[in-house]
Amino acid sequence: MKIWNCKTWRDFPIQQHPVYENQEELLLVEQQLRELPPLVFAKESRSLQDLLALASKGKAFLLQGGDCAESFLHFNAVRIRDFFKVIIQMSAILTFAGSCPVIKVGRIAGQFAKPRTSEIETYNGIDFPSYRGDIINDMELDLEKRKPDAKRMLSAYHQSASTLNLLRAFAKGGLADLKEVHQWNLDFVKNNDFGKQYEKLADKITQTLGFMEACGINPQNTPLLKEVDFYTSHEALLLHYEESMVRKDSLSGGYYDCSAHMLWVGERTRAINEAHIEFLRGIKNPVGVKIGANITKDEILKICDILNPNNEAGRLSFIVRMGAKNIEKIFPKLLESLLKEGREIVWSCDPMHGNTIKANNGYKTRDFQSILSEVRSFFAIHKSYGSYAGGVHLEMTGDNVTECIGGSQEITESRLACNYNTQCDPRLNAVQSIELAFLIADLLKDRKID
Template identity: 55%
Template sequence: MAENWTPSSWRQKPILQVPEYPDAAALAATEAQLASYPPLVFAGEARRLKKHLANVAEGNGFLLQGGDCAESFAEHGADNIRDFFRAFLQMAVVLTFGAQLPVVKVGRIAGQFAKPRSSNVENQGDVTLPAYRGDIINGIEFTEESRIPNPERQAMAYRQSAATLNLLRAFAMGGYANLENVHQWMLGFVKDSPQGERYRKLADRISETMDFMKAIGITSENQPSLRETDFFTSHEALLLGYEEALTRVDSTSGDWYATSGHMIWIGDRTRQADHAHIEYCRGIKNPIGLKCGPSLQADDLLQLIDILNPANEAGRLTLICRFGHEKVAENLPRLIRAVEREGRKVVWSCDPMHGNTITLNNYKTRPFERILSEVESFFQIHRAEGTHPGGIHVEMTGKDVTECTGGARAVTADDLQDRYHTHCDPRLNSDQALELAFLLAERMKGGRDEKRMVVNG
């Protein structure tokens, strides 16, 4: 157990991005109620994820992490969850083939309700109200009543997370994730995509591989791994009262785990070494993510690594780099070199979303070309440094929204108004997300071919 740590020791530290609840007694009552509820996930599941991530840290796997920018109460439904899971599985299959490595599947789902904000207030005309901080805290409607932080929303978020997890577990283990299903969905995407001819070669190779497996008797009927998949959940651990209420001792090990999700991460705005969010996360045994932006200095990163992963345990810590496509080259190499110099074991993941947000026609958007550019730079730099580009972290949906511009269907600034549904930041739609996976798989395959040529002289 971490020294001088309890699930509530964060309360003695400075804290940022925290809502001001007007009714402290109601907040305490809600947190006490949550503390009596069953865990959403189990310690053994979090340990299994950590083991998978340890393989990624050692260069023997790849992390795909993605999902909603912010989950909402209004859009919760089986169809939305199914459509996300369907798009996510297709991405995972394409990346598995491109990397020739197992892909660890972690959703931003079943808990991704709270959002850090750049301002505490929002202005519309002459009216100023508290900022929307996610459905777990307040409402998105621009009214005084809606924007008051309401602790009852935490119980609503718990119930929605439980329902979402129940459906995801059924999808992952009940046959929906059958590789043959995913393969057919992927072929449908290739057939309908304006860039389908480009992706057909990779899709045909996947088809040939599946035909070969079937020919030698490896099918979903006799191989459970072809009809089932491990799927894990994650979210930003922002609302620490909620996290504390769902922090439990594992009866088999005596260690503390966050049971709100398998993996939680610390945002770029709340990663101060002496503040509450780092204090909370240092004491739980779950895999932890740390967002790394352009302002993070190498020495500060090493200090945070020492706090969060003092045992230098592979799989414990994932560094989620979010620089912006124009700032990767000046920031990523210095962090890689510092971590390598000190021999720290981490997973390197690329978040190409948060540094590439612009405004067009009064809509926040993210150009697909900038997203792809940041991912490509991330891979090129790791190749040059001799380190493993271990994952990507994307905001996406399974729906046909128009929130990010570009991609094969060339979403324009004028198209943004058509289906702009996000409660917070713009997301890749299902086609854009799968397109990103295909393009990344192409580059992964190219990198493997280069290595093979070097080895063979």
Template identity: 55%
Template sequence: MASNWTPDGWKAQEARHLPVYGDAEKLSEVEATLAKFPPLVFAGEARELKKDLAEVAEGRGFLLQGGDCAESFAEFHPDNIRDTFRVLLQMAVVLTFASKQPVVKVGRMAGQFAKPRSAPTEKSGDLELPSYFGDIINGIEFDPETRRNDPERMLRAFSQSAATLNLLRAFAGGGYANLRQVHQWTLDHIDRSPWGEKFSQMADRIGEALDFMAACGVDPTTVPQLQGTSFYTSHEALLLPYEQALTRRDSLTGDWYDCSAHMLWIGDRTRFEGSAHVEFLRGVGNPIGMKCGPSLEPDALLRMLDTLNPSREPGRMTLISRFGHDKVEAGLPKLVRAVKAEGHPVVWSCDPMHGNVIKAESGFKTRPFERILNEVRGFFAVHRAEGTHAGGIHIEMTGQDVTECTGGAIAITDEALADRYHTHCDPRLNGAQSIELAFEMADLLNLEATAHHKQAA
């Protein structure tokens, strides 16, 4: 447990990208209410995830982390949760089948509501209002009342997170994730994509393997790993009043855990020395992710690791690189070398989304699929060259048939972006593009495995 730490100690540090609430009394009331609510997740679950990530850090697994850029109140529907969950299941099956290693599944779900913005206000004509910081803080409609920072939105976000978690637990353990259902996971719009047939062929092979096991006397119904799956949740720990209110001391160990999610991460904009967000996260026992981009120097990264994981606990830290397709091979190696030289046990994961946003001629923000794929390829190339494990992927995606990222085998064009552009924040990969990315990564994982076998020979 971190020394000299309290859940509210972050208030003495510099807090960037936190909303200013006009009604301090109402904020205190909401915080007190949240503090009385039951935890959304349990400390033991966070420890299980940490164990799984420790295996990934040792090169014996892969982290798949994905979900919405920002969850919204308006799009909250069980079908949307189910569709994102099953695309993540499909991706995990593709990656497991290729790598012959376990895939740790973590959703950007059940809490990913708050978003940092580059400017505190935005202007339309002569009207200047607070920027939209996510549904947990204010509303997306551009009017004074909706853009008012309202602490009571935290209560609605908690309620939606609880309902989402309840459904995810049911899907993961209630039979939906049974490998016998693998053919039923495919959505219609994915089935129509060029990768739908490839997934169907792989599903046939999995079915044959299960039939073979049954013929040999191994009853798949008695193997828990074939009946369900472990699925964890994560979000950026940005809105610290919410995170503090859901922080609990574990009755078994006495350690503090942020019980709003299994895993939390700190973004590029709040990752600095003296940061309130760093101070908060150093004291909770959850697995922690940290975004690493072009602005981060090796010495600063090592100091952050010493602050957030002084005991060098395996599975505690996941470093999420986000450079851009044309910068990853130049910028990432120095960070990898520094961490390797110091012996920090980390999971290296790739965020190929945030460094590849462009403005299309149509005016929409988009992310070209080819740039996303090229950053992933560059990430794997760096780790092959450095002899380290390319351990994960962190993507913004949805199971919905949206048109937000151009390209891919389904060839979404600039002109087609307006057809189904629904995101509340940044553009997301749709289901078909996500499956395509999984198959491309499967090939890269095979290359990594071949390289490791050659080194061992």
């Protein structure tokens, strides 16, 4: 195999990638990005890989979630805070039930690019280049603004830096303190049945903390009670940006993509002889690969050979996105055949992308029951083969949106328009996210019994 460097992806065919008209500006932006500080550090990525290695053995659980695509326009501290609150709420629910560490990874501080089904979008008889995420072009229906603009990569970098700064403050500065467990419940969640269920859980945690404090264990002498490790991830889609964020680690000598702790490649861009897999091959971050209903055992093994040739635990995750109707037909035989190969894999479930539908009123949406069904099936299949459901991968928000139908709020197709704010794909709101966390908690509890 050809010797890798951060530019070798340019010698391969590439899908879902913009073509910039102004090449001089592109080169200037790439140079500026190379000179900026890294957003994350190599040691943090190695720590995440160690945790993911535990998840592959059923000794930890990966909770990965966040926006389908981050927005320049809607960027503010309150949205980040509310998202963080929901993630740590979900984490508390899962930890309490499963008695295992929960690895918190956000689709945040870099999730700005999106693959699209079509190159064009037609509105009122006019063809526009498809919106590909704020890092590439503008959502506004303007032919000039829909052209790829390299300067947007700098805006994405600076917003990511600000987001990370705030997340680190939340994770280490008191918001994650278990004594604040009641404060994590957002106001619009509290009166919901699952919000009330969470409050009961919070009461138990508070009582447990009181007992521990009486025994001399408190946040002052045990920082784990008031701090959490929070990691970031995004799809490594725009390789001009990712290449410019690669840094050589002074300790290990390895190359890390310092735009995020973990990167993944999507279903549309995971071809083994194309640019995205080639790029991920050489970076030392933990990496993920989305796999749908059409994947084969041979493809997975080839991906393993390329992305994890040394079979390192925690290095490679496969994020299964087959849909509720397909997973029980396809995944069992696939999993059974792969378990015999002895490959180190973290198996994660993306119950969102395989369950996308179009409502009668034209809105893209997802049925909450289908999401629940795919998660249940994912756990049941792993249990039947003595394997471990290592995590979930969700598109979700802390906002009170109405983008996915169903759930305890009984969101109907007619209510989708009430607060449909996504940049691209429909997300679970906070109530639906908490509801899903309680379901997964029951599944983890069952796994623990075995």
